[in-house]
Amino acid sequence: MTPQPSWVPVLIVLPTLVPIVAAALTLLLGRSPRIQRPVTVGAILTAFIASCVLLWLTNEYGTFAVNIGGWGDRGFPNGPLGITLVVDQLAALMLVVSTIVLLCVVVYAIGQGIRDGTTHQPVSIFLPTYLILTAGVCNAFLAGDLFNLFVSFEVLLASSFVLLTLGASAERVRAGASYVMVSMVSSLIFLSGIAFAYATTGTLNLAEMAARLDDVPDGTRNALYAVLLVAFGIKAAVFPLSSWLPDSYPTAPAPVTAVFAGLLTKVGVYAIVRAHTLLFPGGSLDTMLLIAGLATMLIGIFGAIAQSDIKRLLSFTLVSHIGYMVFGIALSSRFGLSAAIYYVAHHILVQTTLFLVVGLIERQAGSSSLRRLGGLMASPVLAALFLIPALNLGGIPPFSGFVGKVALLEAGVQDGSVLAWILVAGSVVTSLLTLYVVARVWTKGFWRPRADAPEGDLSDKAPSALLDESTDVAFDDRDDVGRMPAGMVAPTVVMVVAGLVLTLFAGPIFGFTDRAATDITDRGIYIEAVLGSDR
Template sequence: MIPQSSWITVLIALPTLVPFLGAALCLLQGRNPRFQRAVTVGAISVALIASAMMLYLTSVNGPYAVKIGGWGDEGYPNGPLGITLVVDRLASLMLVVSTIVLLLVVVYAIGQGIRDGTTDQPVSIFLPSYLILTAGVCNAFLAGDLFNLYVSFEVLLAASFVLLTLGASADRVRAGASYVMVSMVSSLIFLAGIAFAYATTGTLNLAEMAVRLDDVSSGTRNALFAVLLVAFGIKAAVFPLSTWLPDSYPTAPAPVTAVFAGLLTKVGVYAIIRANTLLFPGGSMDNLLMVAGLATMLVGILGAIAQSDIKRLLSFTLVSHIGYMIFGIAVGSEISLSAAIYYVAHHILVQTTLFLVVGLIERQAGSASLRRLGGLFASPVLAALFLIPALNLGGIPPFSGFIGKVALLEGGVKDGSVLAWLLVAGSVITSLLTLYVVARVWTKAFWRPRADAPEGGLTNSTASALIEEGEDVLLEEREDVGRMPAAMVLPTAAMLAAGIALTVWAGPIFGFTGDAAHDLNDRRPYLTAVLGGDR
C-alpha cells in the first residue's frame, strides 16, 4: 500500500508530467497520426481526471504541497532546494476548466483535420506542440516558486510560437514574430523581477517569500511588485500592455486561436492574483490596478466596435473582458475576488466557444469577414452555437456572464471608493457595448441575406481581379468550405454545455470560489501547506 502522501505527489505531478511524456511519444511516432491522436486525447484526459480529483481533495481538505527533487537539507541557509508544486482551490479550479478546454479543442482540431484549410502544414508537429502547451499551462497553475512559474511561461512561449506559425504563411510568421518579441520582453522583465526578488528575500519559493517580504520596506516591496505586474500584465493583455494580442491571435488556425484566447491570458491573470494576494497583500497597487482595469475594458470594447473580421472583433472583446477580472482583483474583498475567479472560469469557456464557432463559420461560409458573410441563420445549429455564448458574453440574464458581472458590481458598490464607482459605471458601459458588438455580428453574419453583404457575391477570382485594380477587398482562399463535420460541431456543443453548466450550478460554484477567495485573502492555508506549522 503506497502512503497517501505518495499518492498526492503523483497526483499533483500528473497534469504536467503526462502531457510531456505524451509529447515525446508523439514526436517518436510522427508518421503515425492515429497513434498521435490517441496519445494526445489520452494524455489530456488523464490530466483532466487528476485535476478533478484535486478539485475534490482541495474542496474538502484545503491546499496540498509537494516538493520534488529537493536536496541540500543541511548546509543551505535558506533550506532545501528543489521544485515545490502547490494545489489549492484556485489552482484546482483553473486546472479543471483548462483541461476541459484543452481536451475539447484538440478533439475539434482532429475533427477539422488540423490543417485549417490548406494542405502544406506539418501536421505531425501539431499534437506534440499542443501537449507541450498543455504541460506548460498546468505547470503554471501548480508552480510554487517564481522560477518554476517562469519556466512554465517559457514552455508556453515555445509551444505557442510553433502553433501560431503552423503552415508558415506570411501572415502567421509575421504575427508569430510579433508575439515572440513581446513575450521575450515580458520574460526579460520577469527575469529581472526574479533577480530582484531573490536579492531582496534570499528565496524564490512563494510561501517563504511571502513571509520574508513582511519584513521588507514598503518602497522595496512596491518596486518589486511593479516589476512583476508589468511582466504579468503583458501575459494577461492588460492595457496598455495589450496591443500585441489582436494582431497575433486571429491569423492562427481556429483551434489554436480558440485555446490561446481561452487560456493563455488567464495564466497571466492567475499570476496577478497570486502576486496580489500571497506576496503583496495590503492593496498597495489597488488604485493602479483599478485604473488599468477600467482602461482595459473601455479601450478593448471600443477596438471591437471598429472591426469587420469576427476573429479580430473577438480578440478585442477578449482584451476588454480581462478588465473585469482586474476589477475584481483590485477591489480585493472576498466577494469581488470570488466574482473575479468565477468570471475567469466563465470567460475561458465562453471565449473558447465563440472562437470555435468562428472556425465553423469559416468551414461553412469560407470567410470570417462581416463584409462577406450573410444568411448563416439557414444553419440553425450554427446560429444556436453562436447566439447562446454571445448572449452569455454580453451578460444577458440568466447566463454566467450576468451572474459574474452582478457579483463584481456588488463588490465595487460595497467598496464605495470613487475609483470603484467609476469601475462599476465602466463595467455597465462595456457590457452594453459588448451586446452591441455581438448583435452586429448576428445581424450581419446570420440575419441578412449574403447577397446584401458588400462582398457577399464575390468569388475568389473576382476578388483577386478587384485587388489587382486597387480595390480594398478581403480575400480568403480556403480549400475546406462546405458542410461542418460532426467532430467539429460536437466539441463546440460540449463547450457550450460546459458554459451553461456554470450557470445551472452557479450557487455551488460560487460557494467554491468564495472559499478560494477566503483562502487567498487569509494566506495561512497556503503558507501552512508549504511551510508547515501554524502560520
Template sequence: MIPQASWIGVLIVLPTLAPMLGAALTLLRGRSPNFQRPVTVGAITIALVASAMMLYLTSVHGTFAVNIGGWGGRDGGDSPLGITLVVDRLAALMLVVSTTVLLCVVVYAIGQGIRDGTTEQPVSIFLPTYLILTAGVCNAFLAGDLFNLYVSFEVLLAASFVLLTLGASAERVRAGASYVMVSMVSSLIFLAGIAFAYTTTGTLNLAEMAVRLDDVPDGTRNALYAVLLVAFGIKAAVFPLSTWLPDSYPTAPAPVTAVFAGLLTKVGVYAIVRAHSLLFPGGTMDTVLMIAGLLTMLVGIFGAIAQADIKRLLSFTLVSHIGYMIFGIAVGSVESTSAAIYYVAHHILVQTTLFLVVGLIERQAGSSSLRRLGGLIASPLLAVLFLIPALNLGGIPPFSGFLGKVALLEAGAAQGSVLSWVLIAGSVITSLLTLYVMARIWTKGFWRARADAPEGEMAASTPSALVEEGTDVLIHDREDVGRMPVTMVVPTAAMVACGIALTVWAGPIFEFTGSAAHAVLDRADYIGAVLGGSTGEGAP
C-alpha cells in the same frame, strides 16, 4: 481522512507529466497520426481526471504541496529546497477548466484535420506542440516558486510560437514574430523581477517570499511588485500592455486561436492574483490596477466596435473582459476575488467557444469577415452554437456572464470608493457595448442575405453548403468549405454546455470560489502547506 502524501504527489505531478510524456511519444511517432491522436486525447484526459480529483480534495482538505526531487529543507530546517508544486482551490479550479477546454479544442482540431488554409502545413508537429502547451499551462497553475513559473511561461512561449506560425504563411510568421518579441520583452522583465526578488528575500519560493517580504521596506516591496505587475500584465493583455494581442491571435488556425484566447491571458491573470494576494497584500497598487482595469475594458470594447472581421472583433472583446477580472482583483475583498475567479472560469469557456464557432463559420461560409458573410441562419445548429455564448458574453440574464458581472458590481459597490463607482459605470458600458458587437455579428452574419453584404459578390463566387447543398468547394486549396464535421460540432456543443453548466450550478460554484477567495486572501493555508511539510492539510 487526509489522503496519503504519495498519492497527492502523483496527482499534483500528473497534469504536467502526462502531457509531457505524451508529447515525447507523439513526436517519436510523427508519421503515424493514428497513433498521435489517441495518445494526445489520452494524455489530456489523464490531466483532466487528476485535476478533477484535486478539485475534490482541495475542497475538502485545503491546500497541498509537494517538493519534486526528494529534497529536504535547507540546513535541516523546514524551508523547502527544490521545485515546489502547490495546489489549492484556485489552482485546482483553473486546472479543471483549462484541461476541459484543452481536451475539447484538441478533439475539434482533429476533426478539422488540423490544417487550416493549405495542404503544406506540418500537421505531424501540431499534436506534440499542443501537448507541450498543455504541460506549460498546467505547470503555471501549480508553480510554487517564481522561477518555476518563469519556466512555465517560457514553455508556453516556445509552444505558442510554433502553433501561431503553423503553415509558415507570411501573415502568420509576421504575427508570430510580433508575438515573440513582446513575449521576450515580458520574459526579460520577469527575469529582472526574479533577480530583484532573490536579492531582496534570498528565496524564490512563493511561500517563503510571502513571509520574508513582510519585513522588507515598503519602497522596495512596491518596486518589486511594479516590475512583476508589468511582466504579468503583458501576459494578461492588460492595457496599455495589450496592443500585441489583436494582431497576433486572429491569424492562427481556429483551434489555436481558441485555446490562446481562452487560456494564455488567464495564466497572466492567475499570476497577478498570486502576486496581489500572496506576495503583496495590503492594496499598495490597487488604485493602479483599478485604473488599468477600467482602461482595459473601454479601450478593448471600443476597438471591437471598429472591427469587420469576427476574429479580430473577438480578440478585442477578449482584451476588454480582462478588465473585469483586474477590477475584481483590485477591489481586494473576498467577494470581489470570488467574483473575479468565477468570471475567469466563465470567460475561459465562453471565449473559447466563440472562437470555435468562428471556425465553423469559416467552414460553412469560407470567411470570417462581416463584409462577406450573410445568410448563416440557414444553418440553425450553427446559429444556436453562436447565439448562446454570444448572449453569455454580453451579460444577458440568466447566463454566467450576467451572474459574474453582477457579483463584481456588488463587490465594487460594497467598497464604496469613487474609483470603484467609476469602474462600475465602465463595467456597465462595456457590457452594453459587448452586447452591441455581438448583435452586429448576429444581424450581419446570420440574418442578412449574403448577397446584401458589401463584398457579397466575392462570396457568391465561392458558394458554401448554404448555397449549394452537398457541393465540394475549393477555396485557397481547401475542399472543406461547406462542411461541419461531427468531430468539430460535438466539442463546440460540449463547450456551450459547459458554459450553461456554469449558470445552472452557479450557486455551488460561487460557494467554491468564495472558499477559494478566502484561502487566497488569508495566505495561511498556502504558506502552511508549503512550509509545514511536503504535503499538508489547510484550513477547512
C-alpha cells in the same frame, strides 16, 4: 498542515508530467497520425481526470504541496530547494477548466484535420507541440516558486510560437515575430523581477518569499510588485500592455486561436492573483490596478466596435473582459476575488467557444469577415452555437456572464470608493457595448442575406477572390467549405454546455469560489502547506 496521503504527490504531478511524456511519444510517432491522436487525447483526458480529483481533494481537505526530487526543507537557510508544486482550490479550479478547454480544442482540431486550408502545413508537429503547451499551462497553475512559473511561461512561449506560425504564411510569421518580441520583453522583465526578488528575500519559493517580504521596506516591496505586475500584465493583456494581442491571435488556425484566447491570458491573470494575494497583500497598488482595469475594459470594447472581421472583433473583446477580472482583483476583498475567480472560469469557457464557432463559420461560409458573411441562419445548429455563448459574453440573464458581472458590480458597490463606483459604471457600459458588438455579428452574419453583404458577391467569383484576410488561406480552394464535420461540432457543443453548467450551478460554484477566495486571502494556509506549521 493538511495530512497528505502518499498518492497525492503523484496526482499533483500528473497534469504536467503526462502531457510531457505524451509529447515525446507523439513526436516519435510523427509518421503515424492514427496513433498520435488517441495518445494525445488520452494524455489530456488523464490530466483532466487528475485535475477533477484534485478539485475534490482541495475542496474537502484544503491545500496540498509537494517538493519534487525529495529535497523537502532539509534545513536550508534559503528555504526549500528543488521544484515545489502547490494545489489549492484556485489552482485546482483553473486546472479543471483549462483541461476541459484543452481536451475539447484538440478533439476539434483533429475533427478539422488540423490543417485550415493549405496542404503545406507540418501537421505532424501540431499534437506534440500542443501537448507541451498543455504541460506549460498546467505547470503554471501548480508552480510554487517564481522560477518554475517563469519556466512555465517560457514553455508556453516556445510552443505558442510554433502553433501560431503553423503553415508559415507571411501573415502568420509577421504575427509570430511580433508575439515573440513582446513575449521576450515580458520574459526579460519577469527575469529581472526574479533577480530583484531573490536579492531582496534570498529565496524564490513563493511561501518563503511571502513570509520574508513582511520585513522588507514598503518602497522596495512596491518596486518589486510593480516589476512583476508589468511582466504579468503583458501576459494577461492588461492595457496599456495589450496592443500585441489583436494582431497576433486572429492569424492562427481556429483551434490555436481558441486555446490562446481562452487560456494564455488567464495564466497571466492567475499570476497577478497570486502576486496580489500571497506576496503583496495590503492593496498598495490597487488604485493603479483599478485604473488599468477600467482602461482595459473601455479601450478593448471600443476597438471591437471598429472591427469587421469576427476574429479580430473577438480578440478585442477578449482584451476588454480582462478588465473585469483586474477590477475584481484590485478591490482586494474576499467577495471581489470570488467574483473575479468565477468570471475567469466563465470567460475561459465562453471565449474559447466563440472562437471555435468562428472556425465553424469559416468552414460553412469560407470567411470570417462581416463584409462577406450573410445568410448563416440557414444553418440552425451554427446559429444556436453562436447565439448562446454570444449572449453569455454580453451578460444577458440568466447566463453566467450576467451572474459574474452582477457579482463584480456588487463587490464594487460594497467597496464604496469613488473609483470603485466609476469602475461599476464602466463595467455596465462595457457590458452594453459588448452586447452591441455580438448583436452586430448576429444581424450581419446570420440575419441578412449574403447577397446584401458589401463583398458577398465574391462567393460567385474565382476561388482566389475568397482569400481570407486574417490567414492568407483561399478557402474555396478546399473541398470542405460548406461542411461542418461532426468532429468539430461535437466539442463545440460540449463547450457550450460547459458554459451553461456555470449558469445552472452558479450557486454551488460561487460557494466554491468564495472558499477559494477565503483561502488565498489567508496567506497562512498556503505558507503552512508548503513550509509546515513550524515556519
